Amino acid sequence: MDQPFDLVLSGGTIVNQDGEHRADLGIRGGRIAAIGDLSRADAMERRDCAGLHLLPGVIDSQVHFREPGLDHKEDLESGSRAAVMGGVTTVFEMPNTNPLTTSAEALADKVARAHHRMHCDFAFWVGGTHENAHQVAELERLPGAAGIKVFVGSSTGSLLVEDDAGVTEILKRTQRRAAFHAEDEPMLRAQVNRQVPGDPASHPVWRSPEAALKATERLVRIARATGARIHILHISTKEEMVFLGGAKDVATCEVTPHHLTLDGGEAYARLGTLVQMNPPVRDASHRDGIWHGLSQGVADVLGSDHAPHLLSEKAKPYPASPSGMTGVQTLVPIMLDHVAAGRLSLARFVDLTSAGPKRLFGISRKGRLAVGYDADVTVVDLKRRETIRNEWIASKCGWTPYDGVTVTGWPVGTLVRGAPVMWQGELTAPSRGEAVVFEETLAPQG
Numbered sequence: 001m002d003q004p005f006d007l008v009l010s011g012g013t014i015v016n017q018d019g020e021h022r023a024d025l026g027i028r029g030g031r032i033a034a035i036g037d038l039s040r041a042d043a044m045e046r047r048d049c050a051g052l053h054l055l056p057g058v059i060d061s062q063v064h065f066r067e068p069g070l071d072h073k074e075d076l077e078s079g080s081r082a083a084v085m086g087g088v089t090t091v092f093e094m095p096n097t098n099p100l101t102t103s104a105e106a107l108a109d110k111v112a113r114a115h116h117r118m119h120c121d122f123a124f125w126v127g128g129t130h131e132n133a134h135q136v137a138e139l140e141r142l143p144g145a146a147g148i149k150v151f152v153g154s155s156t157g158s159l160l161v162e163d164d165a166g167v168t169e170i171l172k173r174t175q176r177r178a179a180f181h182a183e184d185e186p187m188l189r190a191q192v193n194r195q196v197p198g199d200p201a202s203h204p205v206w207r208s209p210e211a212a213l214k215a216t217e218r219l220v221r222i223a224r225a226t227g228a229r230i231h232i233l234h235i236s237t238k239e240e241m242v243f244l245g246g247a248k249d250v251a252t253c254e255v256t257p258h259h260l261t262l263d264g265g266e267a268y269a270r271l272g273t274l275v276q277m278n279p280p281v282r283d284a285s286h287r288d289g290i291w292h293g294l295s296q297g298v299a300d301v302l303g304s305d306h307a308p309h310l311l312s313e314k315a316k317p318y319p320a321s322p323s324g325m326t327g328v329q330t331l332v333p334i335m336l337d338h339v340a341a342g343r344l345s346l347a348r349f350v351d352l353t354s355a356g357p358k359r360l361f362g363i364s365r366k367g368r369l370a371v372g373y374d375a376d377v378t379v380v381d382l383k384r385r386e387t388i389r390n391e392w393i394a395s396k397c398g399w400t401p402y403d404g405v406t407v408t409g410w411p412v413g414t415l416v417r418g419a420p421v422m423w424q425g426e427l428t429a430p431s432r433g434e435a436v437v438f439e440e441t442l443a444p445q446g
Contacts, residue, residue, distance in 0.1 A: 007046070382408075
């Protein structure tokens with residue numbers, strides 16, 4: 001006799017490699033055990049999902065949770081709570097903490113801090129530097145490592161490798177796909193006088209489209225010379241999307257909800273420093289160009305670049321104000337609203353947030369709703385209308401640039417390895433997040 005399922009999600013519309021179809025999802029031991037008509041199967045628990053869509057768990061491969069060192073803004077618990085409240089089941093966290101995540105010891109410390117304290121599953125990017133370039137082949141294979149992340153343009157924190165020689169030393173040793181913040185640092189320094197004190201609308205003038213494109217072109221050239229694979233984060237310009245369409249041999253790229261949604265032409269006047277990001281939110285022509293690149297298949301993944309600061313910090317006059325905004329909790333509703341508006345298909349959303357990250361980063365047992373995979377599920381109501389409010393934001397900083405925005409499409413459940421950790425807006429299980437396992441770093445068994 002078959003063992004009973006631990007949980008059956010009944011009557012929902014499953015979105016997977018078969019497209020969209022009504023079916024039940026049976027979960028046992030944290031994994032998907034069956035898909036189909038399970039109405040007569042034994043189950044310890046059933047949840048009615050009629051009228052809801054079951055998506056593969058959303059993977060946000062770029063978040064800044066600030067711990068250690070900056071945890072007055074955010075920490076691993078609060079950031080991951082925001083993630084699961086927004087339907088995100090896995091995050092890759094960035095290395096510009098204090099101390100920087102640039103050593104085996106710093107990575108191990110983060111993994112230990114996160115284990116069964118974070119509400120979602122996790123991996124951590126390791127910062128690439130001049131000093132650890134000779135170690136990156138070992139660092140990128142450590143447990144819990146998402147890969148190597150390099151800043152070729154300065155942002156929050158002190159990680160920076162601005163020279164081609166330094167990038168080359170890192171890339172000729174990496175075996176996995178390395179991620180980059182691509183803004184040309186010499187150009188940023190030369191243009192710093194373009195900042196207008198008190199005017200955050202000058203931010204995209206200083207951090208110009210040319211600075212982003214130049215850095216991206218440099219990185220593709222070095223990747224081809226070294227035979228490396230690279231991933232360009234948070235594309236902010238229409239020119240980069242066109243260029244990267246001709247660089248798919250070595251380069252993948254990420255787009256963000258804020259670059260797809262906000263128009264700098266009005267956002268800086270309305271939101272001021274709350275919309276200040278690196279690279280910047282730009283005018284509608286760049287937003288439209290990024291959408292066009294996404295429609296052409298150039299964009300590979302969607303990441304939030306969740307980078308929280310307290311409102312008191314953001315209230316400092318530009319340019320003393322820090323760059324960054326919340327995003328992990330609003331990624332799903334903002335993008336589902338684009339689905340509702342017809343700008344994005346649900347299948348493409350799933351590709352950007354689950355199948356895409358699995359494909360790019362070689363995530364083991366995640367990214368699909370299929371038997372044998374982790375039962376990571378993002379349960380959404382595509383017809384539900386809600387207004388995003390600051391009060392809903394679980395991040396320590398307690399604000400979002402989308403405060404007051406009404407969306408169609410809402411996350412109603414988050415399952416992490418079979419456990420419903422969020423249901424109908426409430427945390428429903430203790431934190432049990434674990435490190436992601438990657439196919440390129442699988443440990444021998446037996």
